[in-house]
Amino acid sequence: MAQQKLLQAKVLVVGAGGLGCPALQYLAAAGVGNIGIVDDDRVSLSNLHRQVLYSTNDVDLPKAAMAAGVLLVLNPTITVNAFPIRLDTSNALELIGNYDVVIDGTDNFASRYLINDACVLLKKPLIYGSIYQFEGQVAVFNIVDENEVASANYRDLFPQQPDNNEVPNCSEAGVIGVLPGIIGTMMANECIKLITGIGSLLVNKLLIYNTLSNQICELDIMPKEETIQLIPANEEAFKATQYSFSCEAEHSFKNVGIKDFLTLMQEEDTIVIDVREIGEKPIITSFEHINIPMSVLKEQGQRIGQKNVLVFCHAGIRSVDAALYLSNGKNKVYNLKGGIVRYNINK
Amino acid sequence: MQVTIITFGQIAELFCGKITLENVHDTDSLQQRLVEQYPALVNIKYAIAVDKKLVSGNVAISETSSIALLPPFSGG
Structure with missing residues (x-):
């Protein structure tokens, strides 16, 4: 039965x-x-x-x-x-x-x-x-x-x-x-x-x-x-209900893989931002970047005036919010999809 | 009077495990006291359980009450 x-x-x-x-x-x-x-x-x-x-x-x-x-x-x-x-x-x-x-x-x-x-x-x-x-x-x-x-x-x-x-x-x-x-x-x-x-x-x-x-x-x-x-x-x-905030954002930033991420980094007027909190590991030394934790991004984010903004975090979830927040219509914002963990970046 | 609070998820990390508070008589005063001690709590949504029942609104707490603070998490 x-x-x-x-x-x-x-x-x-x-x-x-x-x-x-x-x-x-x-x-x-x-x-x-x-x-x-x-x-x-x-x-x-x-x-x-x-x-x-x-x-x-x-x-x-x-x-x-x-x-x-x-x-x-x-x-x-x-x-x-x-x-x-x-x-x-x-x-x-x-x-x-x-x-x-x-x-x-x-x-x-x-x-x-x-x-x-x-x-x-x-x-x-x-x-x-x-x-x-x-x-x-x-x-x-x-x-x-x-x-x-x-x-x-x-x-x-x-x-x-x-x-x-x-x-x-x-x-x-x-x-x-x-x-x-x-x-x-x-x-x-x-x-x-x-x-x-x-x-x-x-x-x-x-x-x-x-x-x-x-x-x-x-x-x-x-x-x-x-x-x-x-x-x-x-x-x-x-x-008509808006559940996902990333839907409306599809036009304002782009998800990229590590290959494109590393290439984009070389362009002029570009900033790379780690949005993980202070103390999160691993500390990345293999490419240049600054650290603006998600918790203070809204206070400090306005100052970012570069044309290209690249963001990343551990698994690429928080960085989506960062990308959304940082895109202002004038810049191009890129998110490392899947974060550093997807590409086994450990230094 | 002293109540013991069990915490979960993000709040457990914030509190580093079990904590006790003196002289709290209801959930409103509990929340107020917690925010004084842990200001970061202001930014966290969480549910409160008194004696293993989730409560809403202001609920009385007795000396023997067990309190649990439960933030949402969504990992899968």
Whole structure:
């Protein structure tokens, strides 16, 4: 019976990274009949320690397709669809609408709030997981009962989307890969329990696990009446909501790889800025640059008058915000996509 | 009276682990006292749990309450 339920289930996994890989692997192995994988990124060498579906042969290839290939070898009886796209307000409702359960394995707040709101609008259960250094969170959001009453969602926990530069999030590559492995596996566990109707789920609860202390903490979350006001009321309002600040910025700065980054550096009237905080390692000595930490960039950034501005950080997330902030219409701003960690720059 | 505060994520790094505060009777005064000690906290959004329940608004804290401060994080 349970196996039949799994076979009939349709699960959409958004993000095939540190959390998505282990979740996908166990869902496919368990025999979830229809799995969708959304990820617009490519495999990178520095992520292999935690993105365990990929190998060194896959570097630079699209994650969604590579993951789908691995899952179909593991279990050829299931259907796996790869969507090598970025989930946004134009495609999220349609995509999520085709599935029974959504697993959020993304790595940024814009996607997390977008997925949460879409799931609330569509009344879809959402399995949530997130990591920071040695801590992981897991929860099951938005379970709608027979009286149409929904359990807590992400906005009952954190009502407003933080600015990307408010929370440093570039150190994922520095975490031990086991943490997303544990959290991603717990997400798969909740998903399988939800589909088969066994056990008790993390509904109205947030589980926090610390890998250093082995402590597990469970907190109760209650659905709040005011939360619904934070969520777009309908499809139209959802599509008009601005989740990602980098979308509008596509014209104001350019993402470049290390080769172009090093070439651009040679041009006249150019400044290279490390936006990592003081004390972050490694200290870069292999090319000339100045350090303006993200935390003081808004005070000191106005003074930058060069024609070409090149920014970088650890993993290329904070530097996007820096690039956005520094572009003023007169200059050309370039961001080192993936940061120094992607190119193994360690000096 | 003395309350013990458990912290997570970025706030745990800021506080360097568990801290205790004297004479706080509700979550508003708790937040005020914390910002005095850790000004950087002003820039961080976080949820507060009292006795393992997330709370909103001003909530009374007793001597035996356990407090947790939980900032959002989004790594994956």
